[in-house]
Amino acid sequence: MAKKLAGALIAALCIGAAAHATPTSTAVIATPPQPSWASLSVEQKTILSPLGNEWERLDNTRRKKWLAIAERYKRMTPTEQARLQDKMRDWAMLSPEQRLAARERFKEFNQLPPEERENVKQKWQEYRQQKDDEQRRKVEPAGGDTVPANPAQEAGK
Amino acid sequence: MNELHFAFRVRQHLNQSLQQIDDDKLARLKAAREAALSAQKEPAAVPALASAGHYLRFNFDSRGLRFSLAALALVLAAALYVHWQGDKLIAELSDIDSALLSDDVPMEALVDKDFNEWLKNSQER
Numbered sequence: 001m002a003k004k005l006a007g008a009l010i011a012a013l014c015i016g017a018a019a020h021a022t023p024t025s026t027a028v029i030a031t032p033p034q035p036s037w038a039s040l041s042v043e044q045k046t047i048l049s050p051l052g053n054e055w056e057r058l059d060n061t062r063r064k065k066w067l068a069i070a071e072r073y074k075r076m077t078p079t080e081q082a083r084l085q086d087k088m089r090d091w092a093m094l095s096p097e098q099r100l101a102a103r104e105r106f107k108e109f110n111q112l113p114p115e116e117r118e119n120v121k122q123k124w125q126e127y128r129q130q131k132d133d134e135q136r137r138k139v140e141p142a143g144g145d146t147v148p149a150n151p152a153q154e155a156g157k
Numbered sequence: 158m159n160e161l162h163f164a165f166r167v168r169q170h171l172n173q174s175l176q177q178i179d180d181d182k183l184a185r186l187k188a189a190r191e192a193a194l195s196a197q198k199e200p201a202a203v204p205a206l207a208s209a210g211h212y213l214r215f216n217f218d219s220r221g222l223r224f225s226l227a228a229l230a231l232v233l234a235a236a237l238y239v240h241w242q243g244d245k246l247i248a249e250l251s252d253i254d255s256a257l258l259s260d261d262v263p264m265e266a267l268v269d270k271d272f273n274e275w276l277k278n279s280q281e282r
Contacts, residue, residue: 121266
């Protein structure tokens with residue numbers, strides 16, 4: 001009988017350890033079955049419409065999380081609601097590791113003072129521009145029919 | 158003298174001695190016997206609930222049942238803890254996800270690992 005108790009203790013410890021796992025392993029969280037897409041209310045379907053095609057593939061933990069987000073959505077401003085719906089699908093398509101890393105970065109970003117936050121957003125635009133330029137240079141044939149930056153200057157050489 | 162004969166002689170002797178006890182001693186013996194009988198407790202009527210309690214206590218005292226109940230309580234506590242932890246984690250995730258997705262910071266800026274490095278380098282420059 002002592003063996004049974006030890007077995008139960010080990011099982012309890014394993015379950016406890018699983019519950020303490022990082023958010024990357026949300027699949028181990030014991031979540032009761034969540035509603036299918038067809039069972040959602042019209043309001044929930046409207047809010048979560050970007051996830052319509054993905055819903056049946058989401059596990060119970062993620063469905064429960066999205067239903068909680070749908071509740072918060074109602075208290076957001078129209079601008080925030082639009083941003084959330086705009087990013088919803090792309091966010092759901094990320095890998096768990098990518099989502100975890102993004103959450104960590106967002107936490108850091110959120111702790112910055114407003115000027116710093118603006119600076120990061122500005123830097124992002126700069127970075128994107130730089131990346132686009134690099135991409136364009138790769139696509140254009142080297143030394144080919146590229147248009148000179150200043151044709152007049154080129155002609156004067 | 159064999160054993161049976163010896164026993165017969167002892168009994169005979171005891172019976173004869175019994176006849177020779179004084180009346181005074183017989184009266185004292187009688188009084189002592191009656192005192193002992195009156196001191197004996199009367200069997201009390203046991204209520205039904207007390208019987209049930211006694212039954213449970215008797216059975217709970219068995220080690221097997223105690224271990225099973227302890228194991229069951231442990232597993233139930235673990236299951237409740239896991240459920241509570243799961244709910245807490247989901248609440249935390251929905252908190253941060255809704256804040257992240259409704260913020261005006263582009264999601265790509267948070268996902269792009271190279272941007273983080275680039276940002277650090279650009280700040281050092």
